[in-house]
Amino acid sequence: MNIGILGSGMVGKALATALVNKGHNVVIGTRDPGKLAEWAATQGENLKISSPSEAAQHAEIVLHATSGQAALQALESAGAENLKGKLVIDISNPLDFSKGFPPTLFVKDEDSLAEQIQRAFPEAKVVKTLNTLTADLMLNPGNLNGGDHTIFLSGNDQDAKNEARAFLESFGWQDIIDLGDITTARGTEMFLALWVRIYGSLGKAHFNIKIVQ
């Protein structure tokens, strides 16, 4: 598939590598393509670095993986017309590191970053997922506990959630819980407050939660 990634940090690059390895055709959209040139040269011909708008234009599915602070601006650069009608998988978290570690959340509890994005781009089909675990595991679930751990879906459009689920299953995800509409992203975004504390205690990011019932 043609996938567009917005975000050129650790998360965007980890996603791109996993997607290219799976044979997808990937364009990373960034304001500063030069920054990624050296790394991109190691990823093969199925990866291109371009502008946010070209990445979105290219995409059947858009993965939004910028830092939370940059989210609305990055999606604006991608262009509402290029996101219209498309599945936009939002992986970002509203982390505020301005007071150091652990971060606080700049939106929470009665709103969420996913809702802000959905409101700003009402014709995009925003599905929040994958924001509850470390980048290296997002599209490589089999690298932890034989793939037996949990992720969540939040979104208003059931077809888009089905499309996201199928996409995630193609990477080996088995335990995907649909939490409901986009407001349920408040839950997964606020989980970050616990995630950073577990990270602090275990001294590593290579973990996830499994819902046991």
Added chain:
Amino acid sequence: MNIGILGSGMVGKALATALVNKGHNVVIGTRDPGKLAEWAATQGENLKISSPSEAAQHAEIVLHATSGQAALQALESAGAENLKGKLVIDISNPLDFSKGFPPTLFVKDEDSLAEQIQRAFPEAKVVKTLNTLTADLMLNPGNLNGGDHTIFLSGNDQDAKNEARAFLESFGWQDIIDLGDITTARGTEMFLALWVRIYGSLGKAHFNIKIVQ
């Protein structure tokens, strides 16, 4: 052991039953003892219903299980002098149901209810734990997944956390992660925002998280 429970709701009663079944000597402290008389008569002679101050006086370990809104007032009724130097296991969550379900949190992110309690009662040894799962599982972990699921500890006093850990292990808990000082309770309290969404999706409270690494 002599255990005092503050809180006469679903959580307090579930804890009391589990404690009595294990042979502990329990006093529930409540403003309205009459409310529990009929239920208490079914619990045997190791359970007494009394005032908050008598429950705390009686206790070697205090379990705080009131609703979050009532927390500081209930602990005030118990009396700082009766909490002094004791392990106070705080199970409450800062849930605000004034806008309906799902609840929001009345303190979060840059403070927590556990920290408010520790500040208000500086000579009590507050350890936050068990606030991330449903009442029936708190002291009966074996009733889910053979007991293989996770709880957390947050507190400033290492001896008190060791005491809490031993207490929890005596009920079968095996996977107890020490998150750090009392500020880490922000993480487990904010997890409630995800808990209520998982509860909404699964349609049941009988679940917990397991940290897989």
